Amino acid sequence: MLATYEEVISELMCVLSKNQVKTNESTLEQHGGDESYHSRSLPDCVVFPGTTGDVQQIVKIADKHNLPVIPYGRGTSLEGHVIPYGGGISIDFSLMNKVLEVREEDFLVRVQPGVTRSQLNKELKKYGLFFSVDPGADATLGGMAATNASGTTSVKYGVMRDQVRDLEVVLADGTIMNTGNLAEKSSSGYHLNGLFTGSEGTLGCFTELTLRVYGIPEVAMAARVSFPELSDAVKAVVNILQAGIDIARVELVDEPSMKQVNKHMQTSYIEKPTLFLEFHGNEAGLKEDVEFMRAIAEENNCGKIDFELDNAARNQLWEARHNLAYAYVHGFPGRKLMVTDVCLPISGLAGAVEHARKQLDELQLIGGIVGHVGDGNFHVLLMIDLANKEELERAEELNERIVMYALERGGTCTGEHGVGVGKQKYQEKEHGPALAVMKNLKLALDPKGIMNPNKIVNTRTEG
Structure with missing residues (x-):
């Protein structure tokens, strides 16, 4: 006979304190979603372990009753990783913070x-x-x-x-x-x-x-370089990497996204496709790398180049890049941010970015292109109206086109956001027979399918 959740919660309270087991609505709501556009689903309870031993006891109870276990950090994931579809026990690790x-x-x-x-x-x-x-x-x-x-x-x-x-x-x-x-x-x-x-x-x-x-590096210098065309900026990145310049960061921000940055942060950056770069090293070596980068950027039709050595100024520059998602969210109230990412070999990056921009325009969606293009990874930020079924379908279509373009050229459906539920449908095309190996590994380590079930691969059966 299956235990009721009241019985399970009673068991949890025998191994944890009362304050470590929560079933109130606000706590369940907090753990029912992440920062993605994926639909929400509430856990049946949330537990807050303080030690490895606590986690072990929680998992043993879940294993005994065949209940889902969903590890939870801060809920900043973007593909539905921590959403407890099917309920279960959400394990919040905020108390294990030493x-x-x-x-x-x-x-x-x-x-x-x-x-x-x-x-x-x-x-x-x-x-x-x-x-x-x-x-x-x-x-x-x-x-x-x-x-x-x-x-x-x-x-x-x-x-x-x-x-x-x-x-x-x-x-x-x-x-x-x-x-x-x-x-x-x-x-x-x-x-x-x-x-x-x-x-x-x-x-x-x-x-x-x-x-x-x-x-911590001896010297760090940041730079912001604008280009007339998106293709010029991407080709500059490829050339910088081919030249072997020891660069610490290189980020792409397209023209619509630069406009959102200026609106959100009240800055006056040039509203053209822009590279945000940073160099780490010693003073002599860094100077040589920066001059080499300048020459390559100029060969690719760059506009103005702004350098920042001061720590506060560098932080402000990177704050602009990091706040881009929030700039879009605040700029389009009532809409939900949908972010997709792919990664390709560097040689295919320019074509992939141009393809993504073309698809955005063709499907008439609000969004921009940004990314960690130094390793072939870029994102499309979309602001969508979840209540508009037709618009949501166009956003899904965009995601599909971008992913398929990457997979057909030896890339991956996600460079960093992960699979979760959002990219699960692309796993067979990307991995082929290797997906069966992944499922077998999952079944070997988690035969009941209780660990964050039906994320990445689908192995859990009900009953």
């Missing part, structure tokens, strides 16, 4: 999953270190590992998967395991760090992360 250890000589840090990116960097600054992955949102590190987040600095430092040295994971049956160790490299066994990073909570709950960190 920086446990900084190993400055090893350039490693050990944290709980609820630690945010900005919180970690504030702590690391005392040691002359910083954590490189910068997705824009002040997400939790557990959530960033779950989606293999990247962001503006990935062109130099890599994505989240490149920073993960070890994960402590609670599996679906309550087993606690580690995926790696502290060594710089290892040829021992399967690469579990790579498997679990990006698994979106479908294989287990992360309870500790050991991550690689970096020394």
Whole structure:
């Protein structure tokens, strides 16, 4: 006989305090969605573990009663990853927010999953270190590992998967395991760090992360470069990368998006396709890289180039880039932001961006193109009226066209946002027979299908 949720909640309260188990409407509502346009669905209860042991007990109860478990960070995901379709237990990791250890000589840090990116960097600054992955949102590190987040600095430092040295994971049956160790490299066994990073909570709950960190660079310089055409800006990026210039960030913002930036932030940036760039290094090397970049930009018909060495000015420049999504949201009240992303080989980037702009215009949708183009990843930001079925269909059609263009050229349906539910329908086309391997891995680690069910791959059966 199946237990009622009242009985399950009673069991949870036996292993947690009363304040760690919530069923009130406001808490359920908070955990019923993310920042995506996907429809909301409420969990049956929300739990707030404080330790790995708490998580283990929660998962064991869920396993006993065959109940869904949905790990939750800050809800900043964009493809419905944390939405509990089918109800279940939402595990909110906000109380597990301690920086446990900084190993400055090893350039490693050990944290709980609820630690945010900005919180970690504030702590690391005392040691002359910083954590490189910068997705824009002040997400939790557990959530960033779950989606293999990247962001503006990935062109130099890599994505989240490149920073993960070890994960402590609670599996679906309550087993606690580690995926790696502290060594710089290892040829021992399967690469579990790579498997679990990006698994979106479908294989287990992360309870500790050991991550690689970096020394704060001696000098950092930012630049903003405008171009007459979108194609000129993209070709400049390709040429900069082909030249081997050691660039830390290179971001593309198209003309409509620059207009939104100016409206939202009351700035007066040139409203043309623009590259936001940043260089890290020593003074002599950085000067050489900047001059080389200037020459390449000029060869690609650039307009004005503005440089920023002052820290406050650099922060303002990147604030403009990071606030782009909010600039669109505030600029179109009553509409919902839909963000799609794809990633392609660098050689196919220019054509993909031009194709995306053409589709936006053809389908008559409100939106702009931005992205971490240094690694072939770009986004289309759309402002859609969810009540307008025809407009929503056009937005879905745009997403489909952009994804198919990328897949047909050896790219991926998502460079950093992850699969969740929004990109699940493209998995078979992208992975082919490998998708069956993924399903078998999921079934081996989670035979009852309780861990964030029906995200990435669909294996859960009812009953």
